[in-house]
Amino acid sequence: MAEMKIHQAPTCKGIRWQVTLLFLFSWFCHSVSLQLHYTIVEELRKNSVIANIATDLGLDVKDLMPRRFRIVSRVSEKYFSVNLVNGNVYVKERIDREKICKATAICILTFDAVVENPLNVFSVKIEIQDINDNPPMFFHDTITLEIIESTTPGTHLVLQNAEDPDIGINAVQTYKLSDNSYFALNEKTSSDGSKIPELVLIKSLDRETQTIHELILTAFDGGNPVKTGTAIIRVIVTDVNDNMPVFTEELYKVSISENTPINSTVLAVNATDDDEGTNAQISYSFSKTSENSLHTSMFSIHTINGEIRTKSNLDFEISENFEISVQAKDGGGYVAHCKVLIHIIDENDNAPEISITSLSSPILENSTLGTVIALVEVHDQDSGENGEVDCQIMGSVPFQLVSSTSRYYRIISSSVLDREKVSWYNITILANDRGSPQMHSRKVIRLDISDVNDNPPLFLKSTYVAYLPENNIPGASIYKIQASDLDLGDNAKVIYSISNSNTEDFPVSSFFSINIETGVLYSQRSFDYEQHKVFQMEIMARDGGSPTLTNNATLFIYITDQNDNAPKILYPPSESSVSAVFETVPFASEPGLLITKVVAVDADSGHNSLLSYHFVQISEQFPFNINEHTGEIRVLRAIQEKDILRHKAVVMVKDNGDPHLSVTVTLSLVIGDHFQQIVPKLNNQFSDGEPPSKMQMYLVISLALISLLFILTVVLVILSKCKEPKPPSDFGAISKNLYSQVDPMILSKFQNGTLTLPYSYNVCVALDSSESDFTLMKVNQNIPIDSLIDTDDSGFVSGDIKDTLSPSTSLQMMFDDIL
Structure with a gap:
């Protein structure tokens, strides 16, 4: 413990303060307790400086506000304050020691000084010293005494003492009685150290001479300057009552619990009087003092038996002790006094x-x-x-x-x-x-x-799959991908972006865009399934925290096919220079015989590429049918002489999309075993329904064309003989595989819808028109025609059909003119 004296402060009017610093060092839970002890006098002016607590605690004044320096107390906060700018402790309100501590010898106010960062708690005690600010006072300005005239000199009459709230030297020190012939003043010291004035009779009284004696009693304290208080003693001389009441004890002490019920007996005082009659009748009461005026609300006394009872609930926390003055008065007017000390025992009646x-x-x-x-x-x-x-x-x-x-x-x-x-x-x-x-x-x-940004955005899945129909509208939303973040605020705000992964050497950003806030994906263009079928991209989710956290997910977008491509016919050629494709059918064809096959493809996929084949606008007697799934045209029934020799068939190829897309091709099916038979029969058939003039015109044109064709054929034969002499092939020796099934691998090479069949023929015409014939001289085998046409179920085709199919392709123009 170190003791330090602080010199006179300008605001303390020369009052010398003593400051005692008690350092108690402890390292319990990293806290240091420091105890300060200040001594001041009461009644200091408001805003008087007590001390600089920052300096005394070893704190920097600049740290008081950042470290949240404050005082904590339920009582002292009312009287003291700390200036956080200079660290001084000021008087906040007038301090009345008597009001705070009453008659307690040592009056101390305490508070805790608390600072943070690091946390420390300092205990501060401020001792309030008494000053002589209260004069002695008598409870009654006039003290009335009754004394019998027979009272012998030397009798002591106890007087009411003066009360001074101050303590020590500032309390009542002495009494003085005004000059008179009958009475003198004596001071008696009680067991608690207080002085009780006694009036001493020094001369016999004579009621008949003087009934009333008035004296002035003055009380002096020991302050500087001395303060005084006076009371008038009025002595009434009565008839003889020569014995005073006497208490069995001068001081009664008792302890009771604070939970004592109301109207419970505390104790009973007892006084006796040796007189008889009314002079021996004693009545008890509380002495009329300022202290008793407070206690009478808590206790009551029975006037006859002196029993003291509780009137109100007791509370140890409000008052621990009660000091009560009790007087006993006999019928003759004599009064005796005693004190009752009641100590309240604490009970556990308050929760923390x-x-x-x-x-x-x-x-x-x-x-x-x-x-x-x-x-x-x-x-x-x-x-x-x-x-x-x-x-x-x-x-x-x-x-x-x-x-x-x-x-x-x-x-x-x-x-x-x-x-x-x-x-x-x-x-x-x-x-x-x-x-x-x-x-x-x-x-x-x-x-x-x-929240702290300690969680990255999370996707529900690592891989997402979306489907987008082709021919979509550019700019439309196509998919929404979303990530969640367990954080809050900006730490949970997710921003989406597409990583720079490429598809077919093109950046994905040129095909798609994403809303950075909602994760909605938009198409930048319209897609074609036949060009792009799938896209793969990385979607990155980034939160708004610091540092930023990210996560990725893979998104596959599959373009789904739409029926946006019509079928394309590979065979027969749809871009032929002739008006229709010519096919010959022998008379002896049996039902089910394969005539030809329509071959078509569709650029779409799935159901949209499933094709079906149908005849359009045919009569009921039409002798052919077409397979809906393969496009094969076969003989439906046996052919009769009366049947029409030339049939025009329109074949429609339709896909399975919604809506359907289709394409048509026209075939000319001519019935006849040989070419020589076809022309006359056709002429006869047409002559039946045509005027003679037209028939003649048709014959002339036919002869002219035949002649021209004959001349060209002769020239071609001569030229071919000169270059590459080979024996002519028999017209009927065409490969039996002429109508074989089309290879699907070949079809993929003809996506433009055409199939070039580069075949060369030599034609021989006899002098007799009835013996004219066509002979296949040379066949270019670069692309075999038998790879485009399926055979029938038997695996071979009759020779007549073979003979008629090959020349029909080369002579298509001629037959169209003839017909």
Whole structure:
């Protein structure tokens, strides 16, 4: 302990202060307790400087505000304040020692000085010294005494003492009685050290001579300057009553519990009088003093038996002791006095009080272990074990209660916090005292956990698949991808983007765009299934925290096919220079015989590319049918002489899309075994329905064309003989595989819808028109025609059909002109 004297301060009017600094060093829970002791006098002016507490505590004045320096007290905060700019402690309100401590010898006000970062609690005691600011006062301005005339000189009459709220030397020190012939003043010291004035009779009284004697009693205190108080003593001389009441005890002491019920007997005082009759009849009452005026509301006394009872509920925390003056008065007017000391025994009737003097909420979820959450003060108004308190945190929470001093606890974090698991805590503090029965109280603190960007955005899946129909509208939304973030605020705000992955050497951003806030994907253009079938891209989700966290997901977009391509006919050629394709059918064809096959493809896929074949606008007697699925045209029934020799068939190829798309091709099917038979029959058939003039014209044109064709054929034969002499092939020796099935691998090479069949023929015409014939001289085998036409079910085709199919392709123009 070190003692330091602080010299006179300008605002203290020359009052010398003594400051005692008590350093108690302890390292319990990283806290240091420092105790300051100041001594001041009462009645200092408001804003008087007591001391510089910052200097005395060794604190930098600049740190007072950042460290939240403050004083904590239930009583002292009313009288003292601290200036956080200069660190001085000021008088906040007039201090009346008598009001605060009454007659207590040592009057001390205490408060705790609290600073944070780091947390420290300092205990400060300020002793209030008494000054002579109160004069002595008598409760009654006039003291009336009755004395019988037969009272012998030397008799002592106890007088009411003067009261002075001051203590020590400033209290009542002496009394003085005005000059008179009958009475003198004597001062008696009681057991508690107070002086009681006694009036001493020095000369016999004569009621007949003087009935009333008035004296002036003056009380002096020991202050500087001395203060006085006076009272008039009025002595009434009565008839003879020569014995005074006498109490069995001068001082009565009793202890009772603060839980004593109302109207309970505390004790009974007793006084006796040796007189007889009315002079021996004693009545009890409380002496009329300022102190008793307060106690009469708590206790009552029976005037006859002197029994003192409780009138109100007692409270140890309000008052621990009661000092009551009791007087006994006999019938002759003599009065005797005694004192009753009642001590109140404390009971455990107050639960502990929990208050939060400092709370840090919210705290970051990544706060380090041991972070101070709050400073808790615990107080119990009871005393002894009843006022000793134990604290704990209820439940399973990641916090710990650590004692700093006898009344202060710190709540610190004891494990890692995670806002995504628990965003706030209710910390329940339970305080139990050590009384019997035990009393407790609870305090619930809500602590919010603030977010830290410790969670990246999360997709529900690592891979997403979307389907987009082709021919879509550019700019339309096609898919929504979404990621969630467990954080809050900007830490959970997700921004989407497409990574720079390429598709077919083109950046994905040229095909798609994404809304950075909603994750909605938009198409930048219209897609064609036949060009692009699938896109792969990386979608990146980035949060708005610092540092930024990201996550990726793969998105596959499949373009689905739409029926936007009509079928294309590969065979027969649709871009032929002739008006229709010519096919010959022998008379002896049996039902089911394969005539030809329509071959078509569709650029679409799936159901949209499934093709079906149909005849359009045919008569009921039409002798052919077409396979709906393969396009094969076969003989439906046996051919008769009366049947029409030339049939025009329109074949429609239709896909399976919605809506259907189709294409048509026209075939000319001519019935005849040989070419020589076809022309006359056709002429006869047409002559039946045509005028003679037209028939003649047709014959002339036919002859001219035949002649021209004959000349050209002769020239071609001569030229071919000169270059490459080979024996002519028989007209009927065409390969039996002429009508074989078309190879699907070949069809893919003719996506433009055409199939070139480069065949060369030599034609021989006899002098006799009836013996004219066509002979295949040379066949270019670059692309075999038998690879485009399926055979019939038997695997071979009759020779007549072979003979008629090959020349029909080369002579298509001629037959169209003839017909």
